[in-house]
Amino acid sequence: MKLYQQSTIREIKEKYGFKFSKNLGQNFLTDKNIIDKIIEGTQITHKDTVIEIGPGIGVITAEAAEKAKKVIAVEIDKTLIPILDYTLKDFGNVKIINEDVLKLDINKIIEGEHQGDVKIIGNLPYYITTPIIMKLLEEDVKAESITIMMQKEVADRIKASPGNKAYGALSVAVQYHCLVEKIADVPKSVFVPQPNVDSVVLKLKIREEKAVEVQNKKLFFECVRAGFGQRRKTLLNSLQTVQGISKDIVSSSLKAAGIEPGRRAETLSLEEFGKISNEVGKRL
Ligand code: SAM
Numbered sequence: 001m002k003l004y005q006q007s008t009i010r011e012i013k014e015k016y017g018f019k020f021s022k023n024l025g026q027n028f029l030t031d032k033n034i035i036d037k038i039i040e041g042t043q044i045t046h047k048d049t050v051i052e053i054g055p056g057i058g059v060i061t062a063e064a065a066e067k068a069k070k071v072i073a074v075e076i077d078k079t080l081i082p083i084l085d086y087t088l089k090d091f092g093n094v095k096i097i098n099e100d101v102l103k104l105d106i107n108k109i110i111e112g113e114h115q116g117d118v119k120i121i122g123n124l125p126y127y128i129t130t131p132i133i134m135k136l137l138e139e140d141v142k143a144e145s146i147t148i149m150m151q152k153e154v155a156d157r158i159k160a161s162p163g164n165k166a167y168g169a170l171s172v173a174v175q176y177h178c179l180v181e182k183i184a185d186v187p188k189s190v191f192v193p194q195p196n197v198d199s200v201v202l203k204l205k206i207r208e209e210k211a212v213e214v215q216n217k218k219l220f221f222e223c224v225r226a227g228f229g230q231r232r233k234t235l236l237n238s239l240q241t242v243q244g245i246s247k248d249i250v251s252s253s254l255k256a257a258g259i260e261p262g263r264r265a266e267t268l269s270l271e272e273f274g275k276i277s278n279e280v281g282k283r284l
Helices: 006-016 032-042 059-067 078-087 106-113 126-138 152-159 169-177 217-229 235-241 247-257 270-283
Strands: 049-053 070-074 094-097 118-123 145-151 178-186 199-206
Touching (some): 006 078, 032 059, 032 118, 032 145, 032 199, 049 059, 059 118, 078 094, 126 152, 145 152, 145 178, 152 169, 152 178, 152 199, 169 178, 169 270, 217 235, 217 270, 235 247, 247 270
Parallel strands (some): 049 118, 118 145
Antiparallel strands (some): 145 199
């Protein structure tokens, strides 16, 4: 069954009376080439467990199941479950979980089920791309990598370097936890229904050691959020919202970290954010 063919999708829609849900970000992939790039980029081996977020009608799931030991796919839409039972009926190594991925304890699933390395994949629903990524990272998901398709603008923010307009709290959060690699550019024309934006597939390889060593991870991210929360302000002003610290504390922390107080968050590397948060931590 060629699930990526528009004619197959039409047949399935008719057979099951399925209707695309815009609210659930349902834009289904119809390009085998892109599916192959996601699978190859993920480097799935027969020892791996793959966790897929949002299988839809199973177009990526089926290809992953050919390569992996096991695939666990999490789909929120209950009207897709009988469809997935049908499209994936020939695979004995696929398990479908009908849940909201944002409410799921993924590490618990991994502990209970995994064999070999765990690789997360998905063509993510646009409306919750950032919350899904942040959830996986903040919960320190026990996976080797996360290969996901997202709106191009979000990928640009994730990849951005200091000094770039797209550089912000999301860039720092993802780069702190992961090495970021672009796998593919994906035009909007390869989806049904067609979205308004182009997409990018990124592979986020989870670092064994974080990009910077910080004494207090929570404080590090508080400094990042404070800096970018008021990105037009200088650090001397924006960092005062970190636990309501005084201008004097900000000033002496920046001095000890060797950072000019007139700089703005968008110019800071992860190392520099690390140095600042370590100095602030000494003065709290
Ligand atoms: N993987 C399929 C493909 O590439 O054709 C479908 C991708 S579609 C962009 C996103 C999928 O995520 C849909 O099947 C949608 O129902 C599902 N989804 C949306 N919100 C979800 C959530 N909170 N938890 C799990 N799945 C969700």
